[in-house]
């Protein structure tokens with residue numbers, strides 16, 4: 408199994424430390440508003456990763472965090488607190504807002520048919536462990552205190568720029584205008600924020616005799632240390648996390664505990680909509696409810712995503728989604744052949760080719776090209792082959808393609824009879840009735856076939 412490792416900027420052979428417990432961490436959502444389809448891109452692609460690992464015989468221990476505390480709207484420790492912003496908008500407490508959007512997030516996670524992580528950890532459950540990590544970093548000499556909080560001195564972590572290939576000189580020049588004189592280096596970041604005189608913060612905890620809250624990269628380092636232990640095998644997230652969030656996670660974890668944080672780092676690219684960035688001001692923020700209004704399911708969205716590669720920037724449109732839906736319908740009709748053809752195939756060669764594609768850095772697009780050929784063959788699949796497809800992609804092909812009812816089968820037979828007797832009016836009437844039930848009839852050389860519309 409080969410994966411692109413952001414650490415080396417190369418496609419590498421993936422070999423876990425323990426095949427029975429592949430340690431994986433995915434940076435999770437900040438639960439301050441409904442997540443749009445772009446936010447689910449990451450989780451949907453990483454579900455493919457989990458599935459491919461399982462097909463290779465690995466068992467995973469996967470942790471996902473839920474950020475239910477103090478993320479700021481900017482990467483630079485400035486700006487508004489996202490949770491407090493959400494709470495003000497909703498007229499609720501930050502805790503209520505967190506619960507509401509976490510529930511919604513998990514509901515969509517299930518609607519997408521994504522495999523539930525082994526553990527889902529809320530950031531607010533790890534505050535004591537956060538404090539321990541801050542103490543460890545302080546003891547190792549990485550921190551300095553400011554009126555705003557305890558900051559990580561990135562100049563003391565020699566490989567700070569390495570992961571993201573950062574140009575610290577440029578960063579320094581660009582940041583001068585933006586930040587206070589208390590910060591020693593432009594790339595320094597808060598590991599713990601103080602609540603200053605005259606300020607308040609809804610979520611706050613006592614630390615060293617003062618009230619404050621964790622800096623916004625801390626929870627991932629903490630949760631990984633507590634729930635998985637370093638080094639983990641794979642750390643995943645969006646490409647936007649490379650220059651700041653993941654860079655800072657590495658500095659915190661490796662600064663406090665030494666060694667390596669993660670052996671592989673996987674990053675998915677962004678989706679655009681009709682060529683534009685997803686943004687409220689452009690009015691192109693789509694939720695699954697918007698897709699449902701146009702007759703598309705979260706599984707159609709998943710099909711659309713998997714038609715491309717996780718590292719490629721993809722452009723979403725409803726035409727593209729319709730095309731993905733049509734392709735999925737084609738696969739479902741291939742699956743429906745199992746109710747109609749006596750002879751079935753295991754597609755041993757195609758299965759191997761699909762595995763080869765998936766093992767080549769999750770090339771799902773290549774795997775679908777193989778599947779298109781299989782679907783065109785006219786041969787019916789065995790149940791085992793369909794199970795393999797669903798294990799690989801989670802597109803629920805097998806369970807959404809049940810046999811038609813005996814009553815419909817009788818109607819199809821009656822329509823064939825009418826046709827044979829040249830009663831075309833009756834035959835057409837029956838065909839239309841069957842179509843109304845979502846089943847289309849195709850007359851072929853070896854008899855009538857039905858398919859889902």
Ligand code: AMP
Nearest residue numbers: 445446448449645647676677678679685
């Ligand atoms: P936000 O709540 O806007 O900070 O988004 C949370 C995370 O969702 C980001 O850190 C990204 O990794 C991911 N994300 C946001 N927009 C997109 C997008 N258009 N495509 C893919 N991922 C996205």
Ligand code: ZN
Nearest residue numbers: 434627652656
């Ligand atoms: Zn993270």
